[in-house]
Amino acid sequence: MTFLLTLLVLAAGVLLTQKGIPWLFRMALGICGIHVRTSPVTEKRLRRFRSIRRGYISFVIVTSCFTTSMFLEVLVNDRPVMIRYGDQTAYPAVRDLFNTWIFFRDGPFSTFDRSGDFGIPGDGPLDYKSFGKIVADPTGSFGPIAEGLRNDVKSLEQEISDTQQEIDELIADGEEPDDWLVEDLQAARIDLTKLRGQIAELGDIQQLFASGGASIIWPLYRHGPYKNRLDLPGTAPHGPSLPIPGLTPRYRSAILLGSNEQLLGGRPTYQVGSVDGKPLEEGLKLFVIEEDADERITDVLGILLVREVDPDGLHGTAEVLAQGEGKIFPDKAQLVSRFLETWEAPLGTSDSGIDVVPLLLYGFRVSVGFALMVLGVGYLIGILAGAIMGYYGGWTDILLQRFIEIWGSVPFLFLIMIIASIIDPSFWMLVILLVVLRSWMAITYQIRGEFYREKARDYVQAAIGSGVSDFTVMLRHILPNSMVPVISRAPFSFVTYISALVSLDFLGFGLPPTDPSWGRLLNQGFQFILIYPHLVLLPVVALAITLFLVVLIGEAVREAFDPKVFSRLR
């Protein structure tokens, strides 16, 4: 079902990107009174681009994925798209979406839903997961809440009687009880009436849930990129739970045989033995769990890493990777290597326990968005500078050339690192830094050359001669004829900017630490390089696929717009 829905969403994304957005664009331009005419040459180039299958398909994939990723908040989020309780409705994920796009993360909409408004007693924020559970199973899940409230009532009654007794004793001793004691008593009594009221309402609430008066719509994937997965057992990072060969820790069980005298790297070691008769492997990670094996395992005492295997293969020495504070590993403790169900955390979690799936997806959006911004702003400035240089020539040209020559020699990554080590740049700050220090220069020289050449052409001279202003000549006449180097270079610059962002994030000088990013994931993988290969491999695969597709687009665009014809004899 989820799978089908995902396909549907992707199809909608493709449709929106390929048909909807061009249509919207044309409409908007039409309203503004601009009619886009494509020249026959451009038509031919576009046709040629479409005819290069691999490039065109990559183009469709990348653009559609990016448009779809604009709606990630309602597709992949830890908050539901909609919740309804009686006549109360709320759209938490939709609010997130608007918050993101209106103010870039700190938006104007409240992210808070009061628990009491949605049938779960209390004034705190609504726990969407438990709300969802009750919707799915009103009678079964409601028990614990009622039970909890009853327990609260009990403990409150106990407290009231204790306080009353204390006051009575004080009065019996002839002393005046403290004011705060009396106030406490009154407050507790008020709480008690409230709680009793809540319990009385419980029946109605349950009735409402059971009769279908409440509903919840979840996004396709129910974990977000900002919240850690506290629902998973063990310690972060978790390996992927999907059975990916080489990445997923295979399920193994073993037994703790006793502690060793010998230390490994300053850490205590234990003797472990295989239970199932299969040989142990070096690098196997084993969780030490409580004896109670029938229950779903949640209590992990520590983690062992098998470092040496005895010749018989069934026994080995394991070093302690982590040990719960104050916990002792009991003798004959059970060891297991994995306890996630297949779809629990398909690609595992990061070192702070954040699910990798949303991290990769939101990271895609951030990376592509970042590269697009840098590309757009940088090319805009670059075209402007190049146009001025090529059109006016003379001293303007010479001075700007020298300036670019000097500015181009600034080691920009080094300078960004120095600046970023001091001010912790935000997304926009990084865009500006990269534009100012590098990207605006990428295209300037080509544009200058094009303008230089086009200006000498008759049509431009005719336009100048008929008194058209410089700006109009540049914008209306020369620019459309000088776009070829811009378009054919853009995808390759795009690749460079994504790499730059990943490098900066990897070094820790990039986006703020709460933002999802591939580079930071790589850095975490680098720190856990021996034990958590998924933290390196997954972002590398994501990065390589994205950039590969963009390079394919670039190759096709270059082929279509700026074909090199080689002729050779044999």
Place this chain on the structure above:
Amino acid sequence: MSGMWTYFTRRLLLVPVTFIVITFIVYAVLRITPGGPIQQLENQMRAAAAGEAGGGGGGLGGESVGLDEKARDELKAYYNLDQPIPLAYLQWLGVYPKKTRTPVTLEYRRDDADFWQQSQQLWNDYREAEHRLQQSLIDGDLLVSGDTILIEVTAADRSRFPEKLNQADQLLAGGVSSRSQLNRLLSGLGWSLSGSRFMRPITTQESGEAGIAAVCQRQLLVQEDSYRSLQQHLLPLNIEPNRNGSYYHVKNALSGILQGDFGRSFTYNKDALTVIISKFPISIYFGLIGYLATWLVCIPLGISKAIRHRGAFDTATSVLVFLGYATPGFVACLLLLVLFGGGSYWNLVPLGGFRSPDWNQWWQQGQYLTCAIDQIKHTLVPMFGYLVGSFASMTVLMKNSLLDNLGADYVRTAFAKGLTERRVIYVHALRNSLIPITAGIGHFLGLLFAGSFLIEKVCNIPGMGLLGYESIIRRDYPIILATLVIGVLIRLTGNIFSDLIWALIDPRIRFK
């Protein structure tokens, strides 16, 4: 030819301008931004103090720990941070004289025993005066700041500014978060904060009276006088004392990078240039091997792709080229380390480093084979990283340049002469198509000496790139600047060198 020489002269003339602009930008950025060596030192002291206090004591304890004003000024002077930025930059460059302080050795003092005995006497006087002052300060519960004595705010003062003091009390109760606001409020009154007490300078009236404050004020004057006479005494020898009892030779001379003085590294406590030069061989080793590998792979590949243009081999290897373009070099290194570093998959290569720690031992024991294998194992991953980094562009450059030449008239002529295809391609066309690649050597110089800090970080190679990266993290200004200077110089000259090579080997090239 003359046009070409004008071109190169212009390029060379632009080098100093570029150099000055770049270094000035970085110098200014480094100086403007907070977190310099002094702050680092204070952070360390604070961390140490917090460690001793066992994390207790709340936020107030940390506030008072740190350097006092005098020590801070002295450190500023030591690191040349007390000068305005343009002046300090000129001093760093070595075109404006700078005061350099070198400690006076005991040996030096032996030569003129009388003089030094006298200075010792003056020093003792100063210490005595200081001691007396400290004693009186403790007795009177007073503090000293600069050349004024501070006294705790009295009830009379409180009645003068009741509102402001109430506010100050509240801010004080607010803890560390409101501390900056409190300081602003107090400095508006001319007061200061010590621990949880408000202090104000004593008035002239108070210093004229017979109280303990007046005594302190006089003792302070005596102390300053004795210090000044010590200074006067040492002045003829160009020696400055400091208040900790050490003496420094002071030399006012040009001493900057033009004189080869890059300053002392804060972290290594060595001359910055020495530190950097010591890292050169490692960077050059990996850079050179990476570059050779790139040549060995890309040139044959580019040639065969050009010969089989649009053939099956060309299309198949294009995928490789695109993948190479899509993967940054350091990411390729990471991938290799995960796969072959002995974590979850194969254990073929070490996790980084230049050599194994035991390498020298093996060498002395004569296990040359082990040494060689070890060295090769450590070289493989970074080499691959450098290879991936320039694989795509180099291969495509080679291919396109050969294709260009294969369509040229002279190739047609060679074919027409009846030469074999092998001879035409490998002797006539190839020689000309290698020109652009050869000219790229100059651009590579930067990478060769400076290394890629991303690859060096991933593979943990202690080369110049890693040094630059770590110096940024540790705010080691002399090293940051020295890395920058060397990097920029190599790059600038490398670019010109490239063009020069190009012009020399290809007579068709004309620079305007």
